[in-house]
Each structure stands twice: as C-alpha cells, then as structure tokens.
Amino acid sequence: MDVELLIGIFPQVLLDGIILGFMYALIALGYTMVYGVLEFINFAHSEIFIVGAFVGVEVMLGLKSVGLLEGLPWPVVLILVLLAGMAGSGLLAITVERVAYRPLRNAPRLIPLISAIGISFFLQDMIRLFESLWRNAFNLVYPTIDVLNLRFELTETLDVSVKSLVVIVGALLMLWALHLIVNRTKVGTAIRAVAEDQAAASLMGIDVNRIISLTFLIGGAMGGAAGVLFGVQYGLINPYSGFIPGLKAFTAAVLGGIGNIPGAMVGGLVLGLLEAFAASYLSLLTGGAFGAEYKDILAFSLLILILIFRPKGLLGEVVRERA
Amino acid sequence: MIQALVSVGLVAGSALAVATFPRSVLVFLLFQGSLLFVYRARIPERLRWALLAAALLVLMPVIGYFNSYYLEVATQVGIFVALALGLNIVVGLAGLLDLGYVAFFAVGAYSWAIVGSPHANIIFGGGFPLAGWWFYVFLLVGLAVAATTGILLGLPVLRLHGDYLAIVTLGFGEVIRVLANNLDKPINFTNGPKGITPISRPPTPFGLPYGEYFYFLALLIVVAVVVVNRRLEDSHIGRAWEAIREDELAARAMGVPLVRMKLMAFACGASFAGVMGVLFSAKQIFINPESFTFLESIGVLAMVILGGMGSIPGAIVGATVVTVLNLQVLKGFSLWLNELKNAGVTVLGYSLADLPTQFEPAKYERMVFGIILVLMMIFRPQGIFPARRRQRELGG
Numbered sequence: 001m002d003v004e005l006l007i008g009i010f011p012q013v014l015l016d017g018i019i020l021g022f023m024y025a026l027i028a029l030g031y032t033m034v035y036g037v038l039e040f041i042n043f044a045h046s047e048i049f050i051v052g053a054f055v056g057v058e059v060m061l062g063l064k065s066v067g068l069l070e071g072l073p074w075p076v077v078l079i080l081v082l083l084a085g086m087a088g089s090g091l092l093a094i095t096v097e098r099v100a101y102r103p104l105r106n107a108p109r110l111i112p113l114i115s116a117i118g119i120s121f122f123l124q125d126m127i128r129l130f131e132s133l134w135r136n137a138f139n140l141v142y143p144t145i146d147v148l149n150l151r152f153e154l155t156e157t158l159d160v161s162v163k164s165l166v167v168i169v170g171a172l173l174m175l176w177a178l179h180l181i182v183n184r185t186k187v188g189t190a191i192r193a194v195a196e197d198q199a200a201a202s203l204m205g206i207d208v209n210r211i212i213s214l215t216f217l218i219g220g221a222m223g224g225a226a227g228v229l230f231g232v233q234y235g236l237i238n239p240y241s242g243f244i245p246g247l248k249a250f251t252a253a254v255l256g257g258i259g260n261i262p263g264a265m266v267g268g269l270v271l272g273l274l275e276a277f278a279a280s281y282l283s284l285l286t287g288g289a290f291g292a293e294y295k296d297i298l299a300f301s302l303l304i305l306i307l308i309f310r311p312k313g314l315l316g317e318v319v320r321e322r323a
Numbered sequence: 324m325i326q327a328l329v330s331v332g333l334v335a336g337s338a339l340a341v342a343t344f345p346r347s348v349l350v351f352l353l354f355q356g357s358l359l360f361v362y363r364a365r366i367p368e369r370l371r372w373a374l375l376a377a378a379l380l381v382l383m384p385v386i387g388y389f390n391s392y393y394l395e396v397a398t399q400v401g402i403f404v405a406l407a408l409g410l411n412i413v414v415g416l417a418g419l420l421d422l423g424y425v426a427f428f429a430v431g432a433y434s435w436a437i438v439g440s441p442h443a444n445i446i447f448g449g450g451f452p453l454a455g456w457w458f459y460v461f462l463l464v465g466l467a468v469a470a471t472t473g474i475l476l477g478l479p480v481l482r483l484h485g486d487y488l489a490i491v492t493l494g495f496g497e498v499i500r501v502l503a504n505n506l507d508k509p510i511n512f513t514n515g516p517k518g519i520t521p522i523s524r525p526p527t528p529f530g531l532p533y534g535e536y537f538y539f540l541a542l543l544i545v546v547a548v549v550v551v552n553r554r555l556e557d558s559h560i561g562r563a564w565e566a567i568r569e570d571e572l573a574a575r576a577m578g579v580p581l582v583r584m585k586l587m588a589f590a591c592g593a594s595f596a597g598v599m600g601v602l603f604s605a606k607q608i609f610i611n612p613e614s615f616t617f618l619e620s621i622g623v624l625a626m627v628i629l630g631g632m633g634s635i636p637g638a639i640v641g642a643t644v645v646t647v648l649n650l651q652v653l654k655g656f657s658l659w660l661n662e663l664k665n666a667g668v669t670v671l672g673y674s675l676a677d678l679p680t681q682f683e684p685a686k687y688e689r690m691v692f693g694i695i696l697v698l699m700m701i702f703r704p705q706g707i708f709p710a711r712r713r714q715r716e717l718g719g
Binding site for chain 2: 110
C-alpha cells in the first residue's frame with residue numbers, strides 16, 4: 001500500500017468533503033425545519049432544491065443572451081443568481097405546502113408522506129416538461145465564468161478553485177443568516193414556539209398557518225441557494241439529479257438529530273467528509289475491489305445504523321413520536 | 324337479469340370488436356372495462372365466474388394470437404397485479420410503508436438469471452446454465468430467497484415507525500440496486516450495468532408459444548396469490564396485521580406478537596415479488612439493474628393506493644389501470660402526436676411540427692404516478708375500491 005499517496009491526497013479529500021458537507025447542510029436545513037414544525041418528512045424537498053439550480057441556470061443563460069454575463073462584475077452575477085434561485089425555490093415550497101400538505105394536516109401520518117412523494121415525482125417531470133418545451137433539452141450546463149475556474153495552489157498537492165471558495169463562503173453566510181433569523185428575531189421565536197407546541201403557540205396569538213408557510217419559505221430558500229451552489233460547483237444538472245443529494249441530506253438531518261438546526265449542519269459536514277473519504281480511499285485501501293460507487297451504500301447503512309442505535313441523532317434532540 | 328344480459332353482451336361484443344379491430348387501443352380498453360363491469364355487476368355468481376374465466380382463459384389468448392402485443396400487456400398486468408398484491412399486504416394490511424419493494428422483485432429475478440444463464444460459469448466453474456425445468460424449482464427458490472431477504476430487512480427495522488421506516492426501506496431498495504450495479508467485481512455476480520443475458524426459458528407444455536405460455540403462468544400465479552391473500556386476510560394473521568396498522572400499542576396489549584407478525588408481513592409481501600421476479604427474468608431473457616429502480620417501487624405503491632390500501636380487488640384494478648396507462652395510453656398518445664406532427668397538422672395556428680423533439684409523452688410516467696398519489700391522498704385516501712372491513716369500520 002502506498003502510504004505516502006494516502007497521506008498526500010488527504011488535504012484535497014478533506015476540502016472536497018467540506019464542500020460537499022456544506023451543500024448537504026444547506027439542503028438538510030429544509031428537511032429539519034419542516035420536521036421541526038410539522039413532524040413530517042418533506043419528501044419533495046429534493047426537487048425544491050433542484051428547482052433552485054434550474055432557476056439559477058435560466059437566469060445565467062438569460063444574462064448571457066443579453067450579454068450581461070460578461071458585462072456585470074462576477075460577484076453581482078452570483079448574488080443575482082443566488083437570490084433568484086432562493087426566491088424560486090422558496091415560493092415553490094410555499095405553493096407545495098398550500099396545495100398538497102395543508103389539506104392533509106390532520107390526516108394519519110403516512111398520508112402526507114405519500115402526497116409528498118407524489119409531489120416529488122410530479123415536479124421532476126414538470127421541470128423536464130418545461131425545459132423540453134422551452135429549450136428542447138433538459139440536461140443543462142451552467143455557463144462558465146472564467147474567474148470562478150481560477151485555482152490557487154496552496155501546497156503541492158492541494159489547490160482551491162474560486163468556485164469552491166464561493167460555495168464555502170456562500171454556505172457559511174446562509175447558515176449565519178439562518179441562525180440570526182431563528183434565534184434573534186420575533187419571527188424566529190414564533191417558529192420555535194410553533195415547533196414546540198402548535199396549540200399553545202396559537203393561543204399566544206401566533207398565526208400558525210403563516211408561520212408554517214414561513215418555515216417552508218425559509219427552508220425552501222436555503223434549498224434553492226444550495227441548488228445554485230450545486231450548479232456552480234458541479235456544472236451539469238438534470239431534473240432527476242436532486243433525488244440522491246436530497247436523500248443524503250435527509251440522512252444528514254437524521255444524523256444530526258432531526259428537528260435540530262445546528263444538528264443539520266453538523267450532520268451535513270460529517271456525512272460530506274465521510275463520503276469524500278470513502279470515495280477516495282475505499283478503492284485504494286481494498287486494492288480496487290470496492291470503488292467509489294459504494295459511498296451511497298455507506299451513507300444509507302449509516303442512516304439505518306443511526307436510526308436503530310441512536311434515533312436521537314448526534315446532537316441528541318428528542319424525537320417525538322406522533323400517534 | 325338485465326345486468327346479466329348486459330354482462331354477456333359486453334364481454335362477447337368487446338371480444339368481437341377486438342377481433343375486428345385488432346390494433347385499436349380503445350377497443351382493448353373496452354374489453355378490460357367489460358371485465359370490471361362483470362366483476363361488479365349484480366349477476367349470479369356462477370355466471371360471473373364463467374364469464375371471467377371465458378374472457379381470461381379463452382378470449383385473451385385468442386386476442387393475443389392476432390396481436391401479440393396485447394398478450395404482452397396482459398402478462399405485464401399480471402406481473403404487476405402480483406406485485407401490488409404483495410405490497411398490499413405490507414402497506415395495506417400491516418400499515419408498514421415500504422418504499423423499496425422492488426428490491427425483492429430484483430432478488431427473485433437475479434436468483435434465476437444467474438443460474439439460468441451461462442453467466443454462472445464465471446462464479447461456480449462449469450455446468451451452467453441449468454436445464455430449463457429447473458425454472459419451476461426456482462419459482463420456489465426465488466420465493467424463499469425473497470422471503471428471507473424480507474426477514475433480513477425486517478429484523479433491524481422492527482423498532483422504526485411510520486416515515487422513518489419508509490425512508491429506511493427506500494435506502495434498502497437503493498442499496499440492492501447499487502449492489503446489482505457494482506457486484507461485477509471483485510467476483511462477478513451480477514455483471515454490473517451490462518446485465519445478464521441470455522436467461523434460459525423452461526420447455527413449454529403442449530408446444531405453446533412463449534407469449535401464451537408466460538401469460539398463462541402469470542395468470543396462474545396471480546390466482547394463487549389472490550387465493551393466499553383472501554385466506555390470509557380472514558385468518559388470525561390478517562386480523563393481527565390490521566390491528567397493528569390501526570394501533571400498535573393496543574394490538575400489543577391484546578397479545579398480538581408484534582415481532583413475528585411484522586416479519587411475517589415482510590416475508591409474505593416479499594415472496595410474491597420473488598416468484599414474479601423469477602418469471603420476469605425468464606420472460607425477458609435479459610435483465611439489468613435498470614428494471615429495479617425506485618421508480619418501479621413507487622409505481623407499485625401508486626397501484627396499491629389507487630385501488631385502495633388493504634383491498635384485494637382494489638390492488639388488481641389499480642395495477643391494471645396504472646400498467647395500461649403506462650404501456651398503452653401514454654405510448655398511444657406519443658404515437659398519435661408523432662403522426663399528427665408528421666402530417667403537419669396545426670392546432671389554433673400552431674404547427675405541431677414545431678413541437679420540440681425532446682417532448683415525448685411516453686416518458687412522463689413519473690408525472691402520472693405523482694398525480695395519482697397526490698390526488699388520491701387529498702380526495703379519496705381510501706382508494707377506488709376501499710377494503711370491505713375498513714368500509715364497515717368507517718360506517719360506509
């Protein structure tokens with residue numbers, strides 16, 4: 001075994017893991033916030049995430065067609081695209097809640113979950129239908145901005161591209177903003193109150209429906225931001241590419257303790273790192289017998305193990321069972 | 324009396340129509356509709372079963388003789404009916420939402436595919452494929468392997484409830500698919516994404532063509548599955564499942580052995596899928612992991628939900644409707660649209676020839692499943708044909 005190689009690639013793998021981890025963390029927030037207030041898995045969140053990526057690519061292609069992609073300074077372009085992706089995903093999340101979840105709020109537990117699965121499938125094909133009619137293609141590529149592809153060589157074996165830095169900084173800003181909203185504002189207090197006890201919150205004069213919509217808006221916007229960052233980082237998107245990251249992000253949310261916001265961040269990072277290391281080291285350590293393909297199995301096995309042995313997740317939020 | 328006459332007339336008439344217009348999808352749908360009418364009509368039981376038997380045992384193979392595609396559709400419907408009935412046990416009766424059901428189908432399919440093709444020589448040395456008659460043995464082996472897999476999945480997840488269980492079974496389905504995709508090394512078990520082919524078929528009795536043979540075999544298995552389902556539903560096992568579905572705590576207090584009953588539900592549901600998997604691999608000659616995706620699991624779930632959770636006729640109707648929708652209606656719509664496009668038809672001043680080439684209605688089965696799931700949950704969660712016991716509980 002080539003120990004030097006194993007050590008040599010370590011920093012690069014660590015960096016890749018952190019980027020992936022922040023992406024998962026941003027998506028996981030959507031799952032965890034909705035679970036916090038409604039105790040229900042918003043299965044369609046993976047599509048809300050990928051819709052953000054599609055809104056982003058449409059805005060970028062639109063800017064490109066009028067020549068502004070090169071004309072505007074690149075941070076402005078990025079902020080525009082991010083805001084558009086967040087708005088698109090957030091509004092979609094509210095609409096989905098209004099149409100498919102609210103009528104089922106008092107139904108038995110499995111009913112809204114099945115409805116959410118239906119919405120997820122419906123949205124995948126809706127994106128495909130729309131892009132097929134509009135662009136005659138549903139596998140889209142993010143237009144490149146040259147600055148983003150610049151790479152800095154930090155050491156001999158480690159280099160960082162500008163877009164990776166953008167992803168990390170963007171994700172950190174989002175997480176910080178969310179932290180402020182939830183913990184320092186009146187609205188955030190209301191969200192926490194609804195999560196704690198809906199009936200009591202409504203007795204205190206909180207409009208529960210409005211807060212639930214708001215939760216979907218914030219969770220959706222985080223997902224949309226993650227979608228744009230995903231597109232910027234990996235380039236190629238299609239209507240079905242939200243599914244696996246969504247499932248992984250859900251795993252991250254459970255890993256950190258579902259319903260727990262810091263937990264989602266920690267869970268995302270842990271899962272991202274684990275996957276990056278599995279992807280690079282598995283085939284090296286097993287002499288090529290098991291390759292990077294097994295990282296998905298690793299993630300799902302991890303999910304099963306946590307649910308069996310530590311259903312509260314790493315940060316120990318108590319998971320309530322609704323009858 | 325009138326209904327009896329209408330029933331006979333409908334079946335005979337639609338069969339005649341199919342014979343006259345062997346390529347019309349609408350006429351074939353009429354034939355299927357007449358079967359449903361016969362099933363629901365107030366007619367003497369003997370007449371009902373005679374008509375259904377005549378339609379399924381005689382008319383359908385005759386139709387298939389003229390147009391083998393319809394026989395293929397009917398066989399597919401049979402496969403999915405068995406799958407829907409199996410999932411119906413897990414989801415409908417026991418109330419355990421399984422989102423990875425297709426994994427058991429895959430396990431059954433691969434169990435015959437590996438030993439029924441020359442591929443097994445790579446793993447075990449020489450002597451393969453096994454002779455065709457082993458297929459019948461493997462119908463049972465597939466059943467046993469799938470049931471064991473069901474128990475293996477059931478054991479660790481017994482403590483989970485509701486949506487957590489759903490997500491874990493989803494993960495399990497993905498794991499099986501990833502394994503099928505990647506177990507071509509270090510030892511080549513599944514031949515990876517390239518799939519396994521050629522898979523041997525059994526010798527057919529009476530020199531039946533394979534189309535008819537697989538149709539009758541599927542029908543036979545479906546009948547067996549329906550009988551088993553009926554017997555289970557009214558047994559103490561079925562009652563225990565429904566008790567667990569309604570209230571786990573109360574069921575336990577009443578002395579229902581939760582662990583054994585839940586494992587039994589997983590094993591029973593899985594075993595039907597295993598048998599059909601073996602049949603599927605022999606019918607297709609070729610299988611690869613693409614046939615066992617999450618989409619298939621959700622498709623089967625949509626069938627159960629459309630028909631009515633826990634209802635046997637519901638599962639049959641749901642499976643038929645969804646399969647026919649996918650195989651015939653969507654495909655027919657695509658073909659029709661293409662013809663219009665090539666003929667240069669314009670609608671409201673818009674030339675259909677300008678439709679983007681990427682727009683293919685046949686590819687939108689996810690949308691169909693999605694719409695079915697959401698609409699049924701919002702407007703009729705009990706399904707088209709609600710289970711009788713549930714109907715009684717809810718007072719109609």
